Amino acid sequence: MRKSFRKPDGDELLVLDGVDLSLREGEIVGLLGRSGSGKSTLLRLIAGLSVPVAGSIRYLGQPVTGPPPGIAMVFQSFALFPWLTVLQNVQLGLEALALPPGEIRRRALGAIDLIGLDGFESAYPRELSGGMRQRVGFARALVVHPNILLMDEPFSALDVLTAETLRTDFLDLWSEGQLPLKGVILVSHNIEEAVLMCDRILVLGSNPGRILNEIKIELPHPRARLDPHFRDLVESIYVEMTSQRSTGLAGKRSDRLPGSGLGTILPLVSSNLLAGLLEAIAGSPYNGNADLPVIAASLQMEIDELFPVAETLQMLRFVDVAGGDIRITTEGRQFSDAATDERKRLFAQHLLTHVALSAHIRRVLDERPSHRAPWSRFSDELEDHMSPDAAEQTLRAIVDLGRYAEVFAYDDQAHAFSLDNP
Ligand code: ADP
Ligand code: MG
Numbered sequence: 008m009r010k011s012f013r014k015p016d017g018d019e020l021l022v023l024d025g026v027d028l029s030l031r032e033g034e035i036v037g038l039l040g041r042s043g044s045g046k047s048t049l050l051r052l053i054a055g056l057s058v059p060v061a062g063s064i065r066y067l068g069q070p071v072t073g074p075p076p077g078i079a080m081v082f083q084s085f086a087l088f089p090w091l092t093v094l095q096n097v098q099l100g101l102e103a104l105a106l107p108p109g110e111i112r113r114r115a116l117g118a119i120d121l122i123g124l125d126g127f128e129s130a131y132p133r134e135l136s137g138g139m140r141q142r143v144g145f146a147r148a149l150v151v152h153p154n155i156l157l158m159d160e161p162f163s164a165l166d167v168l169t170a171e172t173l174r175t176d177f178l179d180l181w182s183e184g185q186l187p188l189k190g191v192i193l194v195s196h197n198i199e200e201a202v203l204m205c206d207r208i209l210v211l212g213s214n215p216g217r218i219l220n221e222i223k224i225e226l227p228h229p230r231a232r233l234d235p236h237f238r239d240l241v242e243s244i245y246v247e248m249t250s251q252r253s254t255g256l257a258g259k260r261s262d263r264l265p266g267s268g269l270g271t272i273l274p275l276v277s278s279n280l281l282a283g284l285l286e287a288i289a290g291s292p293y294n295g296n297a298d299l300p301v302i303a304a305s306l307q308m309e310i311d312e313l314f315p316v317a318e319t320l321q322m323l324r325f326v327d328v329a330g331g332d333i334r335i336t337t338e339g340r341q342f343s344d345a346a347t348d349e350r351k352r353l354f355a356q357h358l359l360t361h362v363a364l365s366a367h368i369r370r371v372l373d374e375r376p377s378h379r380a381p382w383s384r385f386s387d388e389l390e391d392h393m394s395p396d397a398a399e400q401t402l403r404a405i406v407d408l409g410r411y412a413e414v415f416a417y418d419d420q421a422h423a424f425s426l427d428n429p
Contacts, residue, residue, distance in 0.1 A: 008023065008026045008062030008063070009025065009060050009061040009062055010022050010023040010059050011337055015371075015390065015395070016391065020394055021215040023045045023049055023052075023059075023215055023217070024216070024217055024250070025130055025207055026045075026049060026062075026217060028209060028218065030190045032189050033206075034190050034207060035181070035190070035200035035204055035205045035206050036192050036211065037193045037194075037301055038154055038193070038209050039198065039201045039202065039210050040210065040211030040247075043213055043214075043397060045131050045211065045213075045215065046160075046196075046216070047128070047159055047194065048079070049123070049211075050194050051156060052323070053080055054074055054080055055074040055156055056074060058072075061288060066078065066155075067151055077154035077155060078154070079100070079153035079155070080148060080257050081141075081145055081157070082144060083159055083160040084164065085137075085140045085144045087143055087147075088132075089131065089132050092130060092131055093121065093124060093132075093135070094112075094115055094129075095149055096154070097115040097130070097145060097146045097147045098115045099149070099391065100146075100148065100150045100353065101114060101150055101151060101345035103426035104151065109393075114130050114150050115150055116128070118149050119146050120149075121146070121149065121186075122142045122145050122180075123176060124139065124143065136169070137166070137169060138165055138170075138172065138173055140190045141161060141162070141165060141173060143162075144174070145161075147178070148176070153187070153188065154187050154188065155189065155190050155255070156190075157192050158194060159171075159194045160196065161193075162174060162197075169390075170327075172320065174200065178203075178228060178229065182228050195380070197309060197311050198244050198245055198248070198311060200310065202224055202237060203230050203232065205226065206242065206331070207222070208222045208324070210244065210247060212302075221389075222243075222244060224240060226240075238300075241300065241310070242300055242331060245300055245310055247329050248314075255354070256383050269365070269388070271322075271363075271401075272400065273319070273322075273404035273405060274318055274366070275400055275407070276314065276316045276319050276407075278407060280316045281316060281320060282350070284313070284317070285320060285339055286322065287306060288302065288335050288339075288343075289343035289344070295334060295335040296333075296335070297332065298331065298332060298333075299328075299333050300331060301371075311361075317333055322361060322362060322363055324339075324361055325338055325342055326339050338353065341353060341426050342354065351411075354412045355413060355414045359412075360408070362405070362408070364389075364405050367385075368380070368409065369409075372424070372425065378427075379414065379424065379426075380425075381421075381423050382402065382423065383422075386399065389401055390401075406424075409424075
């Protein structure tokens with residue numbers, strides 16, 4: 008299956024290519040990939056909300072041409088109507104089924120009860136916590152008694168504890184056969200979540216999105232995150248995702264490290280984290296060479312949160328990432344040992360040398376008599392290479408990096424880059 012979008016300039020943005028997958032009865036299948044790898048797009052295709060440009064989707068042997076009644080979806084953003092009560096939001100799921108009013112109410116109450124929302128029928132979404140809101144999202148999906156549930160990062164907008172409670176509640180209901188479901192597809196960018204919940208994980212690569220690998224998870228439920236087998240699986244998937252990234256991003260030019268050209272999508276990371284991770288790697292007990300999952304645990308971060316930080320440090324040549332290891336470079340150690348001013352100087356130097364976009368922005372500002380340039384000057388340019396969302400993210404990332412390095416300034420109100428402070 009292939010999916011592309013038409014960019015505003017008329018070019019094609021290829022998002023998914025050669026994707027082939029199936030969901031069998033009784034399975035939870037995970038789609039694991041980085042942001043932008045096309046996971047949501049794939050889910051929308053399966054749900055019949057969008058059509059592929061080549062290939063097809065079949066549900067129970069029939070081609071999918073619109074949303075099939077047996078497939079329901081849960082969204083990261085909950086997607087509740089604020090002016091409707093919990094009961095009304097859940098009943099909305101049944102609107103298309105044209106059931107008698109009594110039956111609608113009975114089924115909605117059943118779903119509300121099942122998912123642990125009993126007593127909240129007449130509450131409005133704003134009165135609920137994030138976790139309770141997502142329970143409404145689940146109830147609204149389950150109330151139609153779907154065969155297949157599609158979940159698009161349903162736990163990622165929740166705090167850690169709430170997310171874990173909801174995951175285990177869902178898994179309990181699933182294992183006890185209480186859910187009216189035959190199969191589940193879970194989209195996630197969180198490796199641990201995928202290993203915790205799925206029978207099979209499909210790892211997606213980016214640009215264009217494609218399936219890199221399929222991993223069967225044969226651990227019995229309930230799964231324990233600290234179980235050595237669990238850790239091994241997380242680690243091996245992690246290694247696979249990082250090695251794919253360091254070779255994948257750099258493209259065929261194996262002599263070049265990732266992340267230098269103007270077309271490179273930059274991740275958003277905080278400069279505190281960049282310095283923090285470097286210091287952690289440089290210091291004891293790692294002394295310059297660390298296992299990323301281990302260091303993630305010691306910083307109390309999810310591995311996935313460290314990905315973009317490690318990627319940015321690698322782009323700046325402050326570290327090398329290979330397999331699951333992260334190693335500090337000579338320059339990285341210099342940075343880590345330096346005081347604030349020297350750090351800024353080193354950072355600026357590496358930024359301008361290794362990240363083409365920063366040098367480009369700086370050059371444009373230097374050349375203009377006003378030393379100012381609007382956001383749109385660069386976003387238009389980036390959109391020749393990437394989607395508007397990716398261009399926005401990339402520019403926001405470079406604003407953060409440029410500010411930290413003091414190589415240019417950005418005025419949020421005027422939406423303009425300038426050389427005001429440096
Ligand atoms: P993920 O869910 O893995 O983060 P998405 O499926 O949301 O990824 O997006 C994959 C790529 O497709 C991104 O580059 C995104 O900007 C682009 N994209 C998604 N939907 C559209 C659309 N409707 N029009 C144009 N580009 C899109
Ligand atoms: Mg998505």
